[in-house]
Amino acid sequence: MQAANRGDERAYRQLLTELAPLLRAMVRRSLGGGGHADVEDIVQECLLAIHLKRQTWDESLPLLPWVGAIARNKTIDSLRRRGRRTEVPIEPLEEVLAAETPAEGLSTGEIDRALAALTTRQQAVVRAVSVDGISIRETGAKLAMSEGAVRVALHRGLAALSAMMRKDQ
């Protein structure tokens, strides 16, 4: 994380990739037993929050408790937002639930829904860089924007996504 904060993009990407399964485990443990379709959504929200707030991490303190606090807060937010569905008795629904639990890495598309509410330009940039996997320079060429404009649109788009998730409460 320290390397990432000094601009090492590869280290940052590796960090986020390694954090994802860790976050999944943390969230699952917080949510308790049973299958949960929301786990991946919460994990994505956590990663987005970690990304947007990474400069608030005090580098002299250990990283994992900081990540754990974010995970806990996002899980609570999610429970509040979805009306604590997880407290409903699930025995009669067990067969249905097992089929609904999505594969790892897939979510119920909470972020996709928020993405659709972004401005056209931000949406296009975020989609191009994430889903299509195009580099920033190529995105600029494809959308007829300068590289700087793409970077700004990407950052603002991500911040808007985060704001939208929090607005639902």
Place this chain on the structure above:
Amino acid sequence: MRTDDLIRALAQDGQKGRPPGRALSMALVASLPVALLLFLVILGPRPDFATALENLRFPLKFVLTLALAVPALA
């Protein structure tokens, strides 16, 4: 959206926010003179400021306020 896609977008976003320590320092530097100015203009220091300083109770008020402010900022 797949989580890997999201990570790909996050990794490419190099724009960082301001660290909270710096943000607070900058806010203080901007606001302290304004507060001081407002005080001088609207309230004004007490006319017997010089004589009040001799009585121990008056300077102690400043000591107390500073004693609260300094650890709060640290």
